[in-house]
Amino acid sequence: MRRGPVRILGALLDIESADEDHLHWAERSFAEGPALRLLAGEPLARPPRRALVIGAGTGLLPLALAASFPGLHVVATEHHPDLAPLLRANVAAAPEAGRIEVLAGLPAVPGVPLPRLVRSRDAPAYRALVDPGRIEGWMEPLPCAELPVEGPFDLLLSAVPELLAAAAALLRAGGASAALLRAAAPPDRETRAALAAACPRLLIDCGEAGTLAAPATARDPGPLLDIVVPVWGVEAFVEEAVGTLLAEPDPAIRVTVVDDGSPDRSVARLRTRFGADGPRFRILAKPNGGCASARNFGMAASASPFVAFADGDDAVEPGFFSGLLAAAELSGLPIVQGPFAFRRGEAPPEASYEARDFADRPRGREGGGPSFRLPAAALLAGQPSIWRRVYRRDFLARHRLAFPEHVRAFDDQLFQLRSLMAVEEVLMREGPAYLYRQHPAQDIAQDDARHLASLGMFRDVLAEHVATGRGDAGALLAAMIHTMNWSGRRLREDLRPAFVAGAADLLSLAEKALGADFPADRLALLEEEEVRAEHAVLRARRSAWPASAAFAALGPPLASPALLAMARARGPG
């Protein structure tokens, strides 16, 4: 059966496929996915001259490589007795035929036993081809030859997960500047490090779980993930918090405690319990500057490719961060997260509202475990929960994401808003939960003037949205209103007039700045009647002013406790 022309890796190809749609789809998705990422995601060290494609199928990938890289010589092997003739025919019909050598069989590597089975053409789905655990009953004896293949190769692409060991042996024997291997399941870190040592630019396609990169840091000393734990006044909880983090089975995870000038025995307890600094645990000290400054300090003191932030009065269920690290590596997403549960006193943890809100999301196994993707907008209005996430450090650096130290309140919410505005999706890895402790002494429960700071924070967020287009306006407005509702319930009475005036002003300015894009339906979420009434007054008063993005540069003028205090300190007449 002939398929129409298809564009792959920059080449326009017209080839004959097998009569199963799924095979053609599978070849194409492999080429347009992991192979494209390998070849176009980063510059190659040098133009490739020889490439080996193991499991070339009907030839989509070898033909695309030959067409895209002038002068490239490709050795294409295909061991399936039905596919090998198709491969030969497609290659013979192509202009690049002289540069493609077809071998019907398996590449033989001395000392590496090869599988003796091949997948039946009756296998129900191509996905089965990458997960041998799902194809029992669909394997048949392999009637094909073993072929000696001589390296070295500049590119090695193997689409056969059963041949991971053979491909690895070929890499080690001859080396390659770039390789794409396929694995049935994510290989362990030692295997990845060994593969990366043989090939500087390596991707491992783990099918539904995702694609692993074996970055240079896999060979560097130091952890892959640093969990930064700011500590101040958490003596009663910190041993449990750090203990649950250190119970993580992955040795590539380190806990970095930042002592923010804690006045109690938090640090002494940690030293007694966990001893001196080591590869998985360390304590840094700094003068007191607040939680934001401690998190930034810990982040700056680490070079790990991934970073997370946990609080010193919380805990995690076993495997929480190990699972997130695997999900982060496999998905490549800048932000991955896990579920969280509330802990109140000694009561058992209570699952968060997300269990209900996200119940209908289609599930998969991306990231190596049960998971689903969420649009970032779905998380903008939610509770600030930066501690149940793992972030790629390069993503944080590129967007200059850090915790705002001058705010001294809502700093984690601002970080959450800005980080989520910079991504389209977040991967939610189900399973073990982050256990979030709520108690009366918690910072956010204080009914003080810091509630005003949220107005200035949302002014900044609105300005960033208007300037960059990042983030969903509806979700941002919902987040703003949820925070107004939450603050309004806790505000001291003497602060209400300033808060109401500032909140109404902010809503009005957002309306002017967003114009027709203002999601007016979200105003229904507003519970603060005084704010609603004042907003209506401002809307009428400002109706003659045109909408303009310039209004995002303004903000409630007294949206900080310090400014409000200055305003109240009147001078002499």
Added chain:
Amino acid sequence: MRVSCIVAAEGEAAGRTIRALLAQTHEDLEILVAETGPEATAATLRDLPDDPRLLQIPGRPAGTAAAWNAALARATGEAVTLTPAGWLRPPWAVAALVAALERGRAEAAIGPGLVTLPDGRLAPTRDDALLRLVLDWMPAAEGAIAHGQPLFAEHAAFVALAGPAAAAWLLSRDLVRRLRLALPDGRDHAALLLHLLVAARAARIAPVAVPCYTATPRPDGAAPDPLDAAAAVRTTLALLDGEPRMRGIRFRSAAVSACFRLLAEARAALGPARRPDLDLLARFVAAEAAARLGPLLAPDELPRCTDPAALAWFRALAAAAEAPA
């Protein structure tokens, strides 16, 4: 009198500022170097002498205002100065300001400055002429203009016009506390707010005749977003709302003119495509201020205090502000 001199550690330029402070004839100083991030701080401190008067204040990259606020909280001197990174103080500057403060028994002293021109020459800032007018009018024996004195509002109005430059001031610690002074973090144009707040609230202000600072322009790329000037003006006018001195048309007019002057400068920094944005915000802020404060500009506005083009612009803004929208 011990003076706390505050400088944000914003790189090598700040190092020059600190050296100039170390060379002051008034020696009873503590120089608070407010950190702004490891690289900038290291560049600031490089090659500085080991002087016991230097005190490093911990901080993170959060802008000039945040650095100044951190240092203000740690200042122990009886008076405080703020000097932007790269600006220099002539050796006599602190001594002159202290002498004026003490002689006039004032809460704040203000002095004119010089500005560095592109060719390296120095020229007086516009404050110079204004402050000399104040000195001419001020009874010599008083040494300061004081609330309650005749023509105080006139003098305070001139002071309001003579700025904004944070470096122009020496503030008593008592005044800083009374002001609850905390500059808006993460915002530019904090000098406008500081200047007008001091002019509005200080009970006695002592002018100084000699230059007290030399301003240098910011390097390209470090300039704030011009539209932020509108936010700064809005915040400043909101802070001044309800101030007793703002009830007087001359002071109010001077304060508003200082604000509009900042907007005019911001407007000049914008390309033609974005000027309508600032015009819109300026009209909006002016209308809001007029609704709250009443007439914004005195009929006999002081034409000496500003350039004609800018004055024409503010007159138009004020007229539009006071007309129905």
